Structure formats: C-alpha cells, structure tokens
Amino acid sequence: MSAPLLSVSGLTKHFPLKGGLFGRSTGTVRAVDGITFDVAEGETLGIVGESGCGKSTTARLLVDLITPDSGSIRLGGKEIGPDLSVRDLRRQVQMVFQDSYASLNPRLTMEDAISFGPMVGGMVGHKAVALARDLLARVGLDPARFAGRYPHELSGGQRQRVNIARALAFSPKIVVLDEAVSALDKSVEAQVLNLLADLKAELGLTYIFISHDLNVVRYMSDRVMVMYLGQVAEIGPVEALYSAPAHPYSRALLAAMPSMDPDRRTMEAPLAGDPPNPINPPPGCRFHTRCRLADTVCSGTDPGLYVMPEAGHLAACHIHIPGSGHRDAKSRAGVTA
Amino acid sequence: MTAATLEAIAKVEKSPGYWSGVLRRIARDPVAMFALCVIVAMILMAVFAPWIAPADPYRGQMLRRLRPIGTAGFPLGTDELGRDMLTRLIYGARLSLMMGVTPVIIAFFIGSAIGITAGYVGGKLNSALMRTIDVFFAFPSVLLAIALSGALGAGIFNGLLSLTIVFIPPIARIAESVTTAVRKIEYVEAARASGASGFTIVRVHVLGNVIGPIFVYATGLISVSLILASGLSFLGLGVKPPEPEWGLMLNTLRNAIYVQPWVAALPGLMIFITSISFNLLSDGLRSAMDLKA
Amino acid sequence: MSVPLVELDNLTVRFHGERTVHAVNGVSFTLKAGETLGILGESGSGKSVTLKTLLRLLPENRTEIGGGVRVDGADILKLEGRALADHRGGTASMIFQDPMLALDPVYTIGEQIAEAVIRHEGVSSAEGMARALDMLTRVRIPSPERRLKAYPHEMSGGMRQRAMIALALACRPKLLLADEPTTALDATVQIQILLLLRDLQREFGMGMIFVTHDIGVAVEVSDRVAVMYAGEIVETGSVRDLIRDPRHPYTKGLLAANLHGAVKGARLHAIPGAPPALAEAPKACSFAPRCPVKVSGCDINRPPSVALGEARQVRCVLAAPAPGA
Incomplete structure (x- = not known):
C-alpha cells in the first residue's frame, strides 16, 4: 500500500470539566485518548461506537474545529501545523453534520450558503454563485428551483444534499460524514447513500463515515474502526470485522443489532448497563467493566492495538496477545493464527 | 460553466426573504398593526405639533386655570398655569418620545456590540465583559437611572445619557445569550470549517440570526424607557419646566388631582397608551419573527 | 371471540x-x-398521532377526530373528567422516546411511582x-432501594428509560x-430495553402497541406489524409474513432501505421522492407518486x-389475487 492519504497518530483531546464557584476544574472528559489510524486515498473508513465513544470529537478534530491536545494529523504526508496550514487542511477535509437544519443558516438562501465558503476563499461573487448552482445540480437539486430557497422550505433529505454540496465547494479530498444520514427517514436515507456513492465515484473522494447504524456502515465502508470511550477498540476490513469481530465489544455491538428474523429473535442482551462516562474512564482496558471475558490483567494493563493475523486488522484485547497474562490468551491466539 | 447553468442563472425562483416574510406576517396581526398605527400617530403628532396644536404651549392665563375637559376653546381643559392641555399634550409627544426612544436606540447599538462580542469570542473576554455588566444589572433600573441623573445633574442630555447607561446592560445580556446559543449551532461550525475569519462569520452568520431577537427585546424596553424618562422628569431630574413633557406635566399637575382629576390624569394616559403600544408591537414582532410558528 | 382490547374503526385525525x-x-x-402490535412508519406517517389518540393526548381545541376508538370496551372519544383520568395511566399508559417528558425532575423516582399508584388505586403511601x-425490581434496576430516592437527572439514559x-x-x-x-438509546x-419490554x-x-421507524426493532417486539404511510395503514400482517413476503411496494422499499444484507457496491433501490404533505385527505393511493x-x-x-388470509391486509391494487387465479 502506498502512503496513506490521511494518517492520524496518537490524537488526544481532553476537555476540562468546569464547575464550582470560580470555574475550577473538577475533572477531565477524555473524549479522544490517543487514537491512531490511517485512511487510504479513495477508501471509506467507517467509524462506529456508542455515545461518549469520541467519534464526533474525532470528526471535529479532523477538520480542526477543535484543536487537539497532542498527536498529529498528516495529510498526504504533510503534518498539520508544521508542514500544512489549518487553512489548507480545511480546504481538503470537509465535513457534513447530522442535523441538516442546524447546519444551514436560516437567513441564507441555498446558493448563498454554498457560495459562502468559496467567496471566503477569495472566489469572485458571480463565479461562486455559478459554482453553487453547478453543485446543486450535481447533488440532484434543480438550481432553478432550489438556489433561491431558504432552509425551512426544504425537506430533510434536500437540506442534507445542500450540506453535501457545500462540503464539495472546495473540491476536498476527504469528506467527513458525521451521522450525516442518521436523522433522515429510511427511504430518503437510501437516496442520499446512493448520491454519496455516485459522488465518490465521480470525484474520487475519500470518506470518513461516522454512524451508529451498523448496517449502513457495513454497506458504505471498506474498513471499519470501532471506538470505545475515546480509544480504538478494533479496526479492520469491513467483512473481516463483521464476520469475525476480534474485540469483545465489537462482538457485543454486532450482537445488539436487531435480528430481522422473527424466528431467531435476540434472547439475551449482549451487554448490561449503559456505556460508562468518559469523565473518569476505568484503568487498564476501558471495556473490562462490562466485558464477560475480563481477567485480572484487563483491569491493570491497557492492551493497546495488536496486529491480528489478517492484513490490516488490529484489535485492542489481551485475549489476542500471546503472553499477555489473560487466561485465554494463548489458546485463542493459537486458534485465530 | 455549462450553458444549462448559465441559463439557470437567468431564471432562478427566488423565495421571499426572511424580513419580507416577517413583514407579511406582522401585517396580518391586527393587534400589532393597531399598536403600530397608534405609534405612527404619536410620531406624526410630535413632528407636526406646531401645525396641529391649537394654541401656544408656553402661554397661559391665570384667569382660566384648571378648566375641566370640554370647556369651550379648550377641549381637554387647561393646566395649573392656564395653558391649553391639548396643545401641551401634543407638544409633549416630542420630548417624551425622544426621551423614551433615543436611549433605547443608542443602547441597542452599544449593548448589541458588547453582547455579540462577548458571546462570539467567549472565554475570558466574555467573563470580564459580562461580570462588569452584571454590576450595573444588580441595581433596579429606576434606582440606577435616578442615581445617574442625580450625579450628572438635571437636563435633557444628562437624562438621555443616564437612561442609555441603564439600558445597555439588559440589551448586552440578551445579545450575549443569543449569540452564545447561535455560536454553538452547526452552521457556524460549518462556516469555521470553510476557513472564514471570525469577523466574516459574525457578519454573515451571527448578526442576521441574533439581531432579530435583540431588536424585539429592545422594542419592549421602549415602554420602560418612556416611563423612566417621565419618572425622571417627574422627579425634576430630566426635562425642566416650562417644557411640555408628559412626565413633567404629571408632576406639575399633581396638586390639581383634587380639583380636576381627569385633566391631571391625561399625561399619564398618554404615557400609558404609548408604552402599551410599543409593548404590543414588540409582542407582534416576536411572533412574526418565529420561523417555525 | 371476546371483545378485543383495542378497536380502532376508521379513525381520522x-x-x-x-x-x-x-x-x-x-x-x-x-x-x-396480551398481543403486541408494531406500528411502523416514517416521520409524518401518523403513527404517533394514532397512538396519542388512544390516550386522548392531542390538543383538543385544534384537533378533529373522527371514527371510533374503543379501549377495553370504553368509547375513548366520549371519556370526560374522572373517567378520562382513570383511563390515562390506569387502563392504558404510555412510554415515550424522551423519559424526561414523563418523569418530573423535582420528585424522586419512588415518589412519582407511589403517587401514581395512590391516585389510581387509593392505597396508603407505604403501600x-x-x-x-x-x-x-421488575424493570431490573440494580440496587432498587437506593434508586427509589434518586432524582431522574441522577440516572443514566437507560436507567431513566427503565x-x-x-x-x-x-x-x-x-x-x-x-x-x-x-430510538434515542x-x-x-x-x-436491553426491548428485551425488558418483551418480558414485562x-x-x-398486557396488550402493547409499539410505534417505531425501525423495522429491526418492530421485528424484535411485535406479533403483528402495521405499516403506515401518509396517515393510512398500507399493509398489516404477522411479523413473519411481512418480513418474508412484503406485498405493498412501500413495505418492500422500507425493507430494502434497512440495508440488512444489502450487497456492497450495488445501488440501493431507494424509494424516490418524499412523503406527501397531507394538506388534504387522500383521494388516490398516497404512495402512487413514488411507486415503482x-x-x-x-x-x-x-x-x-x-x-x-387471516389478519393480512394490503392496501394496493396489485395485491388483489388475479380474477380466476
């Protein structure tokens, strides 16, 4: 594999929790805690996980809406900061948000919303407007009908098409889709997914596709990253991960999906309780408090991502690390290898 | 650009803009329209006072003091110096409206600027600005206005100045809270992601969305300002006699309340009608600006 | 057969x-x-409105309700005062997407439940x-004694739902x-909550009507499913029949859009367009403009x-068996 288009290393963001009389710090939310992954040009990386796992913070870090505490982001081999300005990063990495209505300024027409970015970037007014209309047509909205409309006059699906058009106005290399289809009705969601597939093929885009819907992620992604409490639990090719999840948390997530078969309904919940809070994550492997396979080593040592036998498949679980001290470590490692 | 796009540019369906929508909605609100008519009538009355008023507002005759309403030649009676009440009420609209509206307009600009800056920049600047504002906010507005006018001395200019200072904190507060709310909405994040500078974001994305609510709030303050201005004059801290001003007229007529109670109440009635009209207009604007209603 | 628990007859809202x-x-x-009916539909399909009618939760002054609604033998549309209060929370009760709507933030969980029981059954506060x-205990909240004294905001999302x-x-x-x-979980x-509801x-x-937009969820809990579109039930049948052999083109589209087992790289058979605005009562098939x-x-x-067949209805001309077949 050639050098990855996007390379994230040790990315960390902690939010101080303010409280008390004078805004003293009362704790730290470890929203993203040392995540490392690559994205190759032209592929789609799916990110899944539950609330508090840090997937939305990761998205915002990638487009520099939030500045990371530590770690690096490299785009095409150039590190953001030293080699590549934030301004250039923002042109090459764009984002589409979940809430299609909140993402659009209610006072701007659709063409104004789309042309705003290019105009800020120095494009002349009439060219930016022409570009906006071209993009509207490209996302399947007739410019003659929609360019002069306001957000409240459009349906959710149409607004999300506009948001996609706005993201494309910079001709970005990467588009981060943060739950971009989650708020849409199923029948409309399918239309937008088709559009995303078309745009990717036409423009050679790379997607980072964040969603809580595992069916959609499976359909859209080439590789999938599972996050838990600010860390990467598992990352690997989509089919390998879905058919043989290596991390117990990935397995639980997949098992929690409704079965779609009335004769084989889910009989037992794979996990008990709610996902814990990222304010004071447990030590060691963060999943050990809910894990059925947890052993003593799990509460003491963070396993870190371990390379699985299959190419490009990594999981952070002691079970797969020979000699980790987990009671099942050797045998299971032997089986998978 | 393709030919199709160029053609499309020629015939884009334009939706009516937001403000024309607001105007359309408020035009259908009978209460707000009525209030607006009253306010416009008051303004016209103030502007054209010399042509409308039947008499001289300063000249009176001691012989015809405190005539009742309906006296021949003096439809609304006369005051304690024998001046025509109708004339003085008409002229009074000039100073009263000026004293009521001007401080709010000035405070609207200054307060919005402070509040939007604090709200958009956030962090330490926000804390510093808003805590300072809170100090002023701690005093009841009447007390603050009296204290400031007292310190600055009586007179129209000092009255206006003290009222302006009184209205900056509440407007800045509202401006700060709506701006803070708007700043967290995703379209502002999207604008930041497109590389726009803070100033551009405020101009294009923040201002248009916060100015409406602040404006509505400010129109609601006009009624308070009218009453405060009258109060200052009543206490002898604002306009000085013999100028016709409703608050001052209320003061000078207060002894006449036992002789001609209806005449003495007329300036109060004017203050009441004007301030409630501004309030009703403000309410109408508020609902007309609500997109989702 | 005895009287059904719920009987909706040509309801219009x-x-x-x-x-x-x-x-x-x-x-x-x-x-x-004792039966569970899943009502499946997208936003604006009328599924929640139908549900709220059963508790008369719609704003009275601007809602016009027609048709018949009977729950446990009582004509719901005629209930007034005390009888309505007894119906709500007594005969029938409702759970929502956002538990903060149903729970009062200023009372503890224990107080709220006790208060409801006292009001409906007139028991002592100790009881x-x-x-x-x-x-x-029945909703499997861990350490229930402690949770009795907890306020809603002190609980996690799943706990609040329980x-x-x-x-x-x-x-x-x-x-x-x-x-x-x-939906928000x-x-x-x-x-966990689905399994809990199924067990309880x-x-x-009790009979349960479960409104959802998620086919997978409907399959997990329902005996029968009714698919709603534009304020009408377009298809109803047992879960098994509906999943294995959907007959209405809208149901087929919804199943395909769920992407369960969708082939990667293949185009999705998306239903084009958007649902109607329902400014007037439908005169033709509401789905026709989008129908393939x-x-x-x-x-x-x-x-x-x-x-x-039994309990299977489809509102589509193509579902009718061909004459002579």
Missing part, C-alpha cells in the same frame, strides 16, 4: 391551524389482550412505596403504548384494502 393537516386518514385495527420498589417503564406499569395497565421508547442499551408484556399479560410499480388508476382511485 385532522389538525387545524395555519394549515390543515390530515394526519390520520381512516385507520382501523384491533388488538387482542405506594412498596409498589414502587417492586416495580423498580424508571419510566416502571412508572407506566405501576398501575398494571391493560394496554401499554410505546412511542419510539428506544445506544444500540447495546436499546436491545408477557409477565403482565404504479399502474393506471393508482392516481385516480383509492386502492381497496385487500384481505389476504
């Missing part, structure tokens, strides 16, 4: 306001005691608290109305509800 919305347009179904404890279920079931309703109770919590429904022997298998006549006449 119209909202008047700046615009008139024909939210529900002739919905009929019955629910037996009310005992019932509250019992309910928290507390709301405990409150809804405290007076042993015969009918539980669930309005997307798991994380996947691993959602499945069996344990209490539309035939002439679909735009003109309202399709009949075709009965296919």
Whole structure:
C-alpha cells in the first residue's frame, strides 16, 4: 500500500470539566485518548461506537474545529501545523453534520450558503454563485428551483444534499460524514447513500463515515474502526470485522443489532448497563467493566492495538496477545493464527 | 460553466426573504398593526405639533386655570398655569418620545456590540465583559437611572445619557445569550470549517440570526424607557419646566388631582397608551419573527 | 371471540391551524389482550398521532377526530373528567422516546411511582412505596432501594428509560403504548430495553402497541406489524409474513432501505421522492407518486384494502389475487 492519504497518530483531546464557584476544574472528559489510524486515498473508513465513544470529537478534530491536545494529523504526508496550514487542511477535509437544519443558516438562501465558503476563499461573487448552482445540480437539486430557497422550505433529505454540496465547494479530498444520514427517514436515507456513492465515484473522494447504524456502515465502508470511550477498540476490513469481530465489544455491538428474523429473535442482551462516562474512564482496558471475558490483567494493563493475523486488522484485547497474562490468551491466539 | 447553468442563472425562483416574510406576517396581526398605527400617530403628532396644536404651549392665563375637559376653546381643559392641555399634550409627544426612544436606540447599538462580542469570542473576554455588566444589572433600573441623573445633574442630555447607561446592560445580556446559543449551532461550525475569519462569520452568520431577537427585546424596553424618562422628569431630574413633557406635566399637575382629576390624569394616559403600544408591537414582532410558528 | 382490547374503526385525525393537516386518514385495527402490535412508519406517517389518540393526548381545541376508538370496551372519544383520568395511566399508559417528558425532575423516582399508584388505586403511601420498589425490581434496576430516592437527572439514559417503564406499569395497565421508547438509546442499551419490554408484556399479560421507524426493532417486539404511510395503514400482517413476503411496494422499499444484507457496491433501490404533505385527505393511493410499480388508476382511485388470509391486509391494487387465479 502506498502512503496513506490521511494518517492520524496518537490524537488526544481532553476537555476540562468546569464547575464550582470560580470555574475550577473538577475533572477531565477524555473524549479522544490517543487514537491512531490511517485512511487510504479513495477508501471509506467507517467509524462506529456508542455515545461518549469520541467519534464526533474525532470528526471535529479532523477538520480542526477543535484543536487537539497532542498527536498529529498528516495529510498526504504533510503534518498539520508544521508542514500544512489549518487553512489548507480545511480546504481538503470537509465535513457534513447530522442535523441538516442546524447546519444551514436560516437567513441564507441555498446558493448563498454554498457560495459562502468559496467567496471566503477569495472566489469572485458571480463565479461562486455559478459554482453553487453547478453543485446543486450535481447533488440532484434543480438550481432553478432550489438556489433561491431558504432552509425551512426544504425537506430533510434536500437540506442534507445542500450540506453535501457545500462540503464539495472546495473540491476536498476527504469528506467527513458525521451521522450525516442518521436523522433522515429510511427511504430518503437510501437516496442520499446512493448520491454519496455516485459522488465518490465521480470525484474520487475519500470518506470518513461516522454512524451508529451498523448496517449502513457495513454497506458504505471498506474498513471499519470501532471506538470505545475515546480509544480504538478494533479496526479492520469491513467483512473481516463483521464476520469475525476480534474485540469483545465489537462482538457485543454486532450482537445488539436487531435480528430481522422473527424466528431467531435476540434472547439475551449482549451487554448490561449503559456505556460508562468518559469523565473518569476505568484503568487498564476501558471495556473490562462490562466485558464477560475480563481477567485480572484487563483491569491493570491497557492492551493497546495488536496486529491480528489478517492484513490490516488490529484489535485492542489481551485475549489476542500471546503472553499477555489473560487466561485465554494463548489458546485463542493459537486458534485465530 | 455549462450553458444549462448559465441559463439557470437567468431564471432562478427566488423565495421571499426572511424580513419580507416577517413583514407579511406582522401585517396580518391586527393587534400589532393597531399598536403600530397608534405609534405612527404619536410620531406624526410630535413632528407636526406646531401645525396641529391649537394654541401656544408656553402661554397661559391665570384667569382660566384648571378648566375641566370640554370647556369651550379648550377641549381637554387647561393646566395649573392656564395653558391649553391639548396643545401641551401634543407638544409633549416630542420630548417624551425622544426621551423614551433615543436611549433605547443608542443602547441597542452599544449593548448589541458588547453582547455579540462577548458571546462570539467567549472565554475570558466574555467573563470580564459580562461580570462588569452584571454590576450595573444588580441595581433596579429606576434606582440606577435616578442615581445617574442625580450625579450628572438635571437636563435633557444628562437624562438621555443616564437612561442609555441603564439600558445597555439588559440589551448586552440578551445579545450575549443569543449569540452564545447561535455560536454553538452547526452552521457556524460549518462556516469555521470553510476557513472564514471570525469577523466574516459574525457578519454573515451571527448578526442576521441574533439581531432579530435583540431588536424585539429592545422594542419592549421602549415602554420602560418612556416611563423612566417621565419618572425622571417627574422627579425634576430630566426635562425642566416650562417644557411640555408628559412626565413633567404629571408632576406639575399633581396638586390639581383634587380639583380636576381627569385633566391631571391625561399625561399619564398618554404615557400609558404609548408604552402599551410599543409593548404590543414588540409582542407582534416576536411572533412574526418565529420561523417555525 | 371476546371483545378485543383495542378497536380502532376508521379513525381520522385532522389538525387545524395555519394549515390543515390530515394526519390520520381512516385507520382501523384491533388488538387482542396480551398481543403486541408494531406500528411502523416514517416521520409524518401518523403513527404517533394514532397512538396519542388512544390516550386522548392531542390538543383538543385544534384537533378533529373522527371514527371510533374503543379501549377495553370504553368509547375513548366520549371519556370526560374522572373517567378520562382513570383511563390515562390506569387502563392504558404510555412510554415515550424522551423519559424526561414523563418523569418530573423535582420528585424522586419512588415518589412519582407511589403517587401514581395512590391516585389510581387509593392505597396508603407505604403501600405506594412498596409498589414502587417492586416495580423498580421488575424493570431490573440494580440496587432498587437506593434508586427509589434518586432524582431522574441522577440516572443514566437507560436507567431513566427503565424508571419510566416502571412508572407506566405501576398501575398494571391493560394496554401499554410505546412511542419510539428506544430510538434515542445506544444500540447495546436499546436491545436491553426491548428485551425488558418483551418480558414485562408477557409477565403482565398486557396488550402493547409499539410505534417505531425501525423495522429491526418492530421485528424484535411485535406479533403483528402495521405499516403506515401518509396517515393510512398500507399493509398489516404477522411479523413473519411481512418480513418474508412484503406485498405493498412501500413495505418492500422500507425493507430494502434497512440495508440488512444489502450487497456492497450495488445501488440501493431507494424509494424516490418524499412523503406527501397531507394538506388534504387522500383521494388516490398516497404512495402512487413514488411507486415503482404504479399502474393506471393508482392516481385516480383509492386502492381497496385487500384481505389476504387471516389478519393480512394490503392496501394496493396489485395485491388483489388475479380474477380466476
């Protein structure tokens, strides 16, 4: 594999929790805690996980809406900061948000919303407007009908098409889709997914596709990253991960999906309780408090991502690390290898 | 650009803009329209006072003091110096409206600027600005206005100045809270992601969305300002006699309340009608600006 | 057969306001005691409105309700005062997507459940608290004694959902109305709540109507499913029949859009367009403008509800068995 288009290393963001009389710090939310992954040009990386796992913070870090505490982001081999300005990063990495209505300024027409970015970037007014209309047509909205409309006059699906058009106005290399289809009705969601597939093929885009819907992620992604409490639990090719999840948390997530078969309904919940809070994550492997396979080593040592036998498949679980001290470590490692 | 796009540019369906929508909605609100008519009538009355008023507002005759309403030649009676009440009420609209509206307009600009800056920049600047504002906010507005006018001395200019200072904190507060709310909405994040500078974001994305609510709030303050201005004059801290001003007229007529109670109440009635009209207009604007209603 | 627990007969709901919305347009179904019906539909399909009608939760002054609504033998549309209050929370109760709507932030969970029991059953406050404890145990809240004294904001999302279920079931309703109770939850919590509701429904022997937009969720909890579109039920049948052999083109589209087992890289068979605005009552098939298998006549006449075997109905002209077949 050639050098990855996007390379994230040790990315960390902690939010101080303010409280008390004078805004003293009362704790730290470890929203993203040392995540490392690559994205190759032209592929789609799916990110899944539950609330508090840090997937939305990761998205915002990638487009520099939030500045990371530590770690690096490299785009095409150039590190953001030293080699590549934030301004250039923002042109090459764009984002589409979940809430299609909140993402659009209610006072701007659709063409104004789309042309705003290019105009800020120095494009002349009439060219930016022409570009906006071209993009509207490209996302399947007739410019003659929609360019002069306001957000409240459009349906959710149409607004999300506009948001996609706005993201494309910079001709970005990467588009981060943060739950971009989650708020849409199923029948409309399918239309937008088709559009995303078309745009990717036409423009050679790379997607980072964040969603809580595992069916959609499976359909859209080439590789999938599972996050838990600010860390990467598992990352690997989509089919390998879905058919043989290596991390117990990935397995639980997949098992929690409704079965779609009335004769084989889910009989037992794979996990008990709610996902814990990222304010004071447990030590060691963060999943050990809910894990059925947890052993003593799990509460003491963070396993870190371990390379699985299959190419490009990594999981952070002691079970797969020979000699980790987990009671099942050797045998299971032997089986998978 | 393709030919199709160029053609499309020629015939884009334009939706009516937001403000024309607001105007359309408020035009259908009978209460707000009525209030607006009253306010416009008051303004016209103030502007054209010399042509409308039947008499001289300063000249009176001691012989015809405190005539009742309906006296021949003096439809609304006369005051304690024998001046025509109708004339003085008409002229009074000039100073009263000026004293009521001007401080709010000035405070609207200054307060919005402070509040939007604090709200958009956030962090330490926000804390510093808003805590300072809170100090002023701690005093009841009447007390603050009296204290400031007292310190600055009586007179129209000092009255206006003290009222302006009184209205900056509440407007800045509202401006700060709506701006803070708007700043967290995703379209502002999207604008930041497109590389726009803070100033551009405020101009294009923040201002248009916060100015409406602040404006509505400010129109609601006009009624308070009218009453405060009258109060200052009543206490002898604002306009000085013999100028016709409703608050001052209320003061000078207060002894006449036992002789001609209806005449003495007329300036109060004017203050009441004007301030409630501004309030009703403000309410109408508020609902007309609500997109989702 | 005995009287069904719920009987909806040609229910219509119209909202008047700046615009008139024909939210529900002739919905009929019955629910037996102890049965679970899933109502599946997208936003604006009228599924939640139908559910709220059963508790008369719609704003009275601008809602026009037609047709018949009977729950446990009582005509719901005629209930007034005390009888209505007894119906709400007594005979039937409801759980919501957002538990903070159902729970009062200033009272503890225990107080709220006890208060409901005292109001409906007139028991002492000690008995009310005992019932509250019992309910928290039944909804499998860990350390229920401690949770009795907890305020809603002190609980996690899944816990709050359980507390709301405990409150809804405290007076042993015969009918539980669930309005997307798991939509806002994380996947691993959602499945816990679904399994809990399934167990409690069996344990209490109550009828349940479960409104959702998620086919997978409907399959997990329902015996029968009714698919709603534009204020009408377009297809109803047992879960098995509906999943294995959907007959209405809308149901087929929804199943495909769920992407369960979708082939990667293949284009999705998306339903084009968007649902109608319902400014007027439907005169033809509401789905016709988006339908891939539309035939002439679909735009003109309202399709009949075709009965296919027991408890299976499809509102589509193509579902009718060909004459002579």
